[in-house]
Amino acid sequence: xxxxxLAAAMFPLACVAAVFIPFRKTSSxxxxxxxAPVYDKNENLLxxxxxxxxxxxxxxxxxxxxxxxxxxxxxxxxDNVFVDPQAYAxxxxxxxxxxxxxxxxxxxEAKSKGSINLRGHYQGTGLMGIEVHVKDETxxxxxxxxxxxxxxxxxxxxxxxxxxxxSCHAAYGAVDTTFVQFYPTLLPVAQKRGxxxxxxxxxxxxxxxx
Amino acid sequence: xxxxxLAAAMFPLACVAAVFIPFRKTSSxxxxxxxAPVYDKNENLLxxxxxxxxxxxxxxxxxxxxxxxxxxxxxxxxDNVFVDPQAYAxxxxxxxxxxxxxxxxxxxEAKSKGSINLRGHYQGTGLMGIEVHVKDETxxxxxxxxxxxxxxxxxxxxxxxxxxxxSCHAAYGAVDTTFVQFYPTLLPVAQKRGxxxxxxxxxxxxxxxx
Numbered sequence: 438x439x440x441x442x443l444a445a446a447m448f449p450l451a452c453v454a455a456v457f458i459p460f461r462k463t464s465s466x467x468x469x470x471x472x473a474p475v476y477d478k479n480e481n482l483l484x485x486x487x488x489x490x491x492x493x494x495x496x497x498x499x500x501x502x503x504x505x506x507x508x509x510x511x512x513x514x515x516d517n518v519f520v521d522p523q524a525y526a527x528x529x530x531x532x533x534x535x536x537x538x539x540x541x542x543x544x545x546e547a548k549s550k551g552s553i554n555l556r557g558h559y560q561g562t563g564l565m566g567i568e569v570h571v572k573d574e575t576x577x578x579x580x581x582x583x584x585x586x587x588x589x590x591x592x593x594x595x596x597x598x599x600x601x602x603x604s605c606h607a608a609y610g611a612v613d614t615t616f617v618q619f620y621p622t623l624l625p626v627a628q629k630r631g632x633x634x635x636x637x638x639x640x641x642x643x644x645x646x647x
Numbered sequence: 648x649x650x651x652x653l654a655a656a657m658f659p660l661a662c663v664a665a666v667f668i669p670f671r672k673t674s675s676x677x678x679x680x681x682x683a684p685v686y687d688k689n690e691n692l693l694x695x696x697x698x699x700x701x702x703x704x705x706x707x708x709x710x711x712x713x714x715x716x717x718x719x720x721x722x723x724x725x726d727n728v729f730v731d732p733q734a735y736a737x738x739x740x741x742x743x744x745x746x747x748x749x750x751x752x753x754x755x756e757a758k759s760k761g762s763i764n765l766r767g768h769y770q771g772t773g774l775m776g777i778e779v780h781v782k783d784e785t786x787x788x789x790x791x792x793x794x795x796x797x798x799x800x801x802x803x804x805x806x807x808x809x810x811x812x813x814s815c816h817a818a819y820g821a822v823d824t825t826f827v828q829f830y831p832t833l834l835p836v837a838q839k840r841g842x843x844x845x846x847x848x849x850x851x852x853x854x855x856x857x
Contacts, residue, residue, distance in 0.1 A: 489832055490732075493703035496725065499767030515706065522700075545831065552828045552850070553819050557709030562831045609763050618762045621755065621772045622699055640762070 472523060473537040474571045481592035482569060482584040485521070488541040492525040494518040494620040498547060498558055513547035515560050518620065524572075528623060532630025534613050536580075538572040569593055570606075570615065579603065581614050611637040682733060683747040684781045691802035692779060692794040695731070698751040702735040704728040704830040708757060708768060723757035725770050728830065734782075738833060742840025744823050746790075748782040779803055780816075780825065789813065791824050821847040 475483040485491075497516045520528075524538035546563035549556070567586040574580045583602055584593030596602065603614075611618040611634055612627050618637065627633050685693040695701075707726045730738075734748035756773035759766070777796040784790045793812055794803030806812065813824075821828040821844055822837050828847065837843050 490702055490735075492700055493727070493729070495770045496706040496727070497764075497767060497769040498708050500764050500769055501766040502763045504765040517703070517706070519703070525700075552821075552826070552847075553712045553815075554707075554710050554829070555714040556711040557707060559707040559710055559829050560705045560831050562834060564831075605763075611762075616762070619764070619769050621770050621774075624772060637762075 472521070474539055474569075474573055477592050479592075481594055482571065483592055484567070484586055484589050485539060485541060485569065486589065488519050488521075488543070488567075491519040491521050491541065494520055494540075494623065497619065500619075513549075513558055514565060515545045515547050515558070517543045517545060517560075519543070529626055532612065532627045532632035534572055534615065536572055536574045540570040540615065542568045542570070564589070567593075572613075579607070579614070581606070608636060610634065682731070684749055684779075684783055687802050689802075691804055692781065693802055694777070694796055694799050695749060695751060695779065696799065698729050698731075698753070698777075701729040701731050701751065704730055704750075704833065707829065710829075723759075723768055724775060725755045725757050725768070727753045727755060727770075729753070739836055742822065742837045742842035744782055744825065746782055746784045750780040750825065752778045752780070774799065777803075782823075789817065789824070791816070818846060820844065 477483065495518055499513050500516065519541045521539045524534055524540075527533070527535040527538075544565040544567075546561040546565060547558040548561040549558055551559070551561075567589055569584045569586070570581060571577070571584065572581050576582070578598055581603075582598070583596040583600070585596055586593040606614040606616070610616050611624070612632050613634075617623050617627050617633075687693060705728055709723050710726065729751045731749045734744055734750075737743070737745040737748075754775040754777075756771040756775060757768040758771040759768055761769070761771075777799055779794045779796070780791060781787075781794065782791050786792070788808055791813075792808070793806040793810070795806055796803040816824040816826070820826050821834070822842050823844075827833050827837050827843075
């Protein structure tokens with residue numbers, strides 16, 4: 438597992454089976470807004486070219502469910518999550534995701550020293566990978582699937598349903614197999630609408646670990 | 648200077664004179680889209696209530712131009728930057744900001760252990776502060792001004808033009824007093840359109856410091 442697949446696997450949305458190759462160019466943001474997932478004849482997912490204009494949910498830096506994990510070279514990486522605007526509006530209104538929801542996880546290089554910045558981390562132009570979590574109820578067992586993109590300009594391949602990310606998302610995702618507990622503006626919506634999973638509520642009723 | 652003003656001052660957009668008080672509630676995202684800055688009779692800026700639905704530019708964690716700076720308690724903080732969609736579209740097309748551009752800097756608590764996450768940092772529901780950078784050419788000397796918000800539901804106060812953030816942004820901002828060098832999808836646009844400042848180009852033609 439190289440630095441990119443490892444780093445991407447750190448993030449809760451991520452479920453990377455393939456090896457990420459850093460993208461050579463940043464994705465274009467000129468495409469028309471997507472309204473629903475589109476597949477090719479091989480059942481691959483077309484890239485959501487305009488995802489950087491979707492609604493931003495949150496970012497993480499070096500998130501991991503392994504307290505000791507780290508890339509071989511110790512490199513840091515940001516993860517940014519975006520959702521299509523229609524699904525976002527529906528979530529704000531109901532606390533749940535509608536059919537055809539698409540969530541995009543973008544992994545991006547973290548830099549530290551550059552221009553006037555001398556400390557902490559900021560995001561560089563190096564795009565490390567993209568994954569999309571799609572809700573398509575009549576198409577996928579359980580209603581959801583993950584797609585992995587080797588670049589923002591090629592079609593995404595389906596990650597098999599037996600991959601551990603599916604069971605992990607099902608077990609720990611706060612709302613409908615998604616990690617709403619890490620999306621700070623949506624967690625209060627789910628709390629208000631009463632849509633948090635029983636498992637998440639049980640976990641949070643127990644004393645927090647220090 | 649308390650932890651909030653210090654942490655906010657770390658970020659290049661930030662120019663905090665007032666003391667930040669952590670917001671008690673996350674900003675609502677139901678407001679109608681703003682198309683231009685609106686001021687009250689005291690020349691304060693009305694809060695852009697829907698900024699979380701604007702276009703996301705980037706995030707940083709504990710960014711600082713002081714290599715040794717750190718909050719008194721060592722707490723970490725994320726900064727997220729958003730821009731109004733009209734200004735974003737104009738920048739993508741031209742590499743420059745139109746009049747009435749609004750950039751929002753949101754400072755948000757960084758958490759580490761929570762749910763299945765055991766390492767790295769993610770963003771919590773605690774909103775630490777908001778600042779807005781406004782381009783309003785006939786209103787402000789130099790065309791731009793910073794406003795500081797004590798909460799997302801009250802009007803923002805103008806940061807005086809003599810504050811050091813204005814001269815720092817003017818000297819080091821890659822495009823028109825803004826830190827486009829930290830916005831990974833816009834930096835290539837400015838490079839392509841030839842809108843990077845002479846100072847930024849000069850800085851980047853010199854050998855980078857290790």
